[in-house]
Amino acid sequence: MNLISKKDLLAVTGISYGQLYRWKRERLIPEEWFLKQSAYTGQETFFPREQILSRIKSILDLKDIYSLEELAKILSPESSVEKISLGDLTEVEEINKELLEVLPEVFGEDQFEFFEVALSIAISQAAERLGLSGEAAKNLLKKSAAAALKHKTVTIFCTIFTVGEEYHTVFTPNSVAMSFDNEVELKEELALSEITDKIKMKYKHLFIK
Amino acid sequence: MKGLKLEGVGRVSGGEYDSIKLQGVSSCSDNIKAEDIEIEGVFTCGGEVEAGRMYCQGVADFKSNIRAKKVIVSGVFNLKEGAKLEAAEISCEGVIRTGGEIYADLLRADGCITAREVYGDNITIETHFPVNRIVKLFKTTKSDIKLIEATTIKLSGVTADTVNGTDITIGPNCKINSIDCSGALYVDSSSTVENITGNYARREY
Numbered sequence: 001m002n003l004i005s006k007k008d009l010l011a012v013t014g015i016s017y018g019q020l021y022r023w024k025r026e027r028l029i030p031e032e033w034f035l036k037q038s039a040y041t042g043q044e045t046f047f048p049r050e051q052i053l054s055r056i057k058s059i060l061d062l063k064d065i066y067s068l069e070e071l072a073k074i075l076s077p078e079s080s081v082e083k084i085s086l087g088d089l090t091e092v093e094e095i096n097k098e099l100l101e102v103l104p105e106v107f108g109e110d111q112f113e114f115f116e117v118a119l120s121i122a123i124s125q126a127a128e129r130l131g132l133s134g135e136a137a138k139n140l141l142k143k144s145a146a147a148a149l150k151h152k153t154v155t156i157f158c159t160i161f162t163v164g165e166e167y168h169t170v171f172t173p174n175s176v177a178m179s180f181d182n183e184v185e186l187k188e189e190l191a192l193s194e195i196t197d198k199i200k201m202k203y204k205h206l207f208i209k
Numbered sequence: 210m211k212g213l214k215l216e217g218v219g220r221v222s223g224g225e226y227d228s229i230k231l232q233g234v235s236s237c238s239d240n241i242k243a244e245d246i247e248i249e250g251v252f253t254c255g256g257e258v259e260a261g262r263m264y265c266q267g268v269a270d271f272k273s274n275i276r277a278k279k280v281i282v283s284g285v286f287n288l289k290e291g292a293k294l295e296a297a298e299i300s301c302e303g304v305i306r307t308g309g310e311i312y313a314d315l316l317r318a319d320g321c322i323t324a325r326e327v328y329g330d331n332i333t334i335e336t337h338f339p340v341n342r343i344v345k346l347f348k349t350t351k352s353d354i355k356l357i358e359a360t361t362i363k364l365s366g367v368t369a370d371t372v373n374g375t376d377i378t379i380g381p382n383c384k385i386n387s388i389d390c391s392g393a394l395y396v397d398s399s400s401t402v403e404n405i406t407g408n409y410a411r412r413e414y
Contacts, residue, residue: 007389016375018314018330018360025295025312042371042387 003035003046004053013056026068028059028075032155048175051191058197073208074200078154081209083111088206092117094199096124098134099141106145114207118154118192119144121199126160126188136167144169154192161186223256231267240273248284263296265303280313282320322352332359335380336366351382365397378414 010017023029033055035046055075062071086103089095089112099120107116123144127137140160148158148171159170159178162185170178180186200207213221214230221229223239229246240256248265253272260277265284272289280286280294283302288294290308299311301318311322313329321336336352351366358373365380372385375392379385383400390409396402397414 016330016360017328017358017373021312021328021359022314022330024328025297025314 002049004049005039006045006047009047009052009056013053013060015056015060022068023059027072028068029055030155048191051194054194054197058201074204075197078114078196081114081207083113084117084206086110086112089117091206092121092199092203094121094124094195096127096134096137099124099127099137102138102141106142113152114196115148115152115154115192116145118196118199119148119158121195122158122190122192125195126158126190130160130167130187132167140167140169143167144171147171154196156192158188158190158192159186160188160190221254318352322354324354326356327354327358329359331361332357332374333363334365334367335363336382377409 004012010020020029024031024034029052033047033052036043037046058075059071062074066074086100089100089103095117103112103116103120104110120141123137123141127140132140144158147169148156151171151173155173157172157175159172161168161170161180163183167187175189175191178186211226212228213226215221215233215235217233219233219235221231221235221237221241223237223241226241226243227245229241229243231247231252232249234251236253238255240258241254242259244261246258246260246263248267248269250267252267252269254270255272257273258271258275258277261279263275263277263280265282265286268285270287271292274293275288275295277296279298280296281300282305285304286306288307288309292307292309293312294305294307294309295312297314299313299316299318301320301322303320305311305318305321306323308325310326310328311324314331316327316329316332316334318334319337322334334352351368353368355370356373357364357369357371360374361376362372362374363378363380364372364383366382368384370386372387373389375390377388377390377394379388379396379400379402381397381399383397385400385402387404387406388394388402389407390405391407392409393412394405394409395412395414
């Protein structure tokens with residue numbers, strides 16, 4: 001994982017210690033992103049670079065428009081809406097239309113949890129980048145769903161890899177460096193929370209109560 | 210919602226309240242949420258506490274996290290190792306002791322604070338001598354904190370391992386191992402500081 005130290009973060013973004021800790025206290029920055037590690041100066045705090053920089057930019061862009069409480073709802077990785085209907089999801093252009101058709105079959109109902117929406121978008125976007133056919137994308141989502149549903153949160157990482165021609169996924173609570181043998185080819189690693197950050201901002205009326 | 214007032218010995222049931230006033234010896238093993246909590250006696254709480262205002266004039270022991278808008282301590286406030294105290298504003302004329310973290314936008318302490326870590330925006334801890342009778346009773350005469358990190362920090366009578374901040378004032382009777390300062394720094398001649406780093410400017414008091 002690409003990390004940034006707290007000191008560098010403050011220097012790069014221009015925010016103060018007070019802002020950083022107020023936003024943490026207001027749950028705008030997840031506690032899991034504060035990673036304490038040993039350094040030559042003692043213990044230092046690091047953050048996942050891309051996630052924290054993107055989050056601080058969002059907070060700085062929005063803090064004059066929304067209250068901190070409203071911002072916490074917008075930026076929380078989870079949605080404040082319990083279920084989203086298939087009809088509403090047709091509006092979400094990030095979900096591959098062919099995948100949309102199989103969502104009731106994959107998740108067993110016509111109403112979907114936010115986590116299931118995030119997974120569908122992750123597979124749709126990965127399929128597009130990897131040049132997968134509609135059928136291959138459907139198969140990958142079907143295979144992934146059961147494993148991903150064990151976590152039931154969007155704060156997980158999805159690693160996509162191939163064994164021969166076959167695509168597979170693995171889900172982990174943290175970003176971990178995995179070492180595969182020669183027959184496995186690593187294709188992508190995705191943080192579901194990065195996807196949810198973007199779609200919650202774009203489709204506020206669907207995902208924020 | 211409901212209000213609760215306990216004057217004798219009793220137990221507080223977990224749940225949501227408008228206000229809680231505890232004057233005797235009481236305990237609670239569940240989570241409680243209230244707009245206003247006043248502790249004047251002895252209170253032990255095993256669950257998490259969420260409050261608008263918390264006022265402690267007695268002795269309170271907490272085993273889990275506390276989250277409040279404002280915390281005022283003129284008695285003794287103990288948190289178990291690992292428990293977190295989070296508030297927009299903390300005012301302490303008594304004693305706060307925790308093996309965990311304290312987060313506050315504004316912290317003003319004339320009493321004593323013993324904590325592993327204190328984080329915030331504007332932190333002032335000035336442990337005076339002589340200290341008030343409650344502080345004397347608990348034989349605590351100096352604040353002791355491993356790490357203090359905030360935008361503006363003002364300390365007197367504090368022992369700390371690390372102090373990181375933008376503007377830092379180290380008043381009398383402090384013993385600090387290391388300071389990292391990126392703004393204005395003042396260190397009183399009666400205090401000792403082992404290491405100073407950062408792009409700081411020395412200033413007169």
